Amino acid sequence: MLRTLFAALALLAAAPLAHAQHAEIAAGETHAHVAPHGGVVRSASPYHLELVAQPTELAFYLLGAKMSAVPNKGMSGSVLVQLTTNATVTVPLALAGDDHLTAKLPAGAKVRTAIVTLNTADGKALTVRFDKLDEAHGHKAVGAAFACPMHPEVAATAPGKCPKCGMALVKKS
Known part of the structure; x- marks a missing residue:
């Protein structure tokens, strides 16, 4: 009986650690972020912004409480993209679906850094930087x-x- 109790307590104590392994703590961040859409999440107080990189576009989800997507109605913005060739290009954000925005990439572009400027529907202006996209998260673009x-x-x-x-x-x- 006592052995079973200790085993159950050990499992409960380990559960939060197992969950935290799937989250990411980025440079300059104070806590880990779980990405609901499989991308990379950065803080954009009071929000979070998730980047999901695809070969031809970047998708951005503004996340609110409990990491749920905030409706994109009334949002606008642009992305300054640094390519692996060190060239830069500014790409406008377009509304996509009802919960995210996309930026179409130039043909054959491989993104190293993305700096997003987003104007939310409630009048907030957010700027968020995503670095080393060609290194740490290249596998996510697949x-x-x-x-x-x-x-x-x-x-x-x-x-x-x-x-x-x-x-x-x-x-x-």
Whole structure:
């Protein structure tokens, strides 16, 4: 009985550590961020901004309480992109779906750094920098392996729950 109690307590104590391993603490950040869409998350107080890099575009999700996507209605902005060739280009953000914005990349572009300037619907101006995208997160550009059956635009590289409806993400075939 006592041995079972100690084993259960050990499992409970280890559970938060297992969850934290899937989160990322970026340079200059004070805590780890779990990325609901399988991207890279940075603080943008009082929000967070998640970047999901694809070969032809960058998708940005403004995240609010409990890391849920904030509706994109009324948002605008641009992204200053530094390519791996050290060339820079400014790309406008376009509304996509109802919860994110996208920036179309030049053909064949490989992104090293992205500096996002975002104007929110509530009048806040946010500037967020994503560095070393060609190194640490190049594998994420390949695409997500899991998606929500009800919201196919919600994708991730690992199992999880849809931030829109709470359903479990399923493995793509």
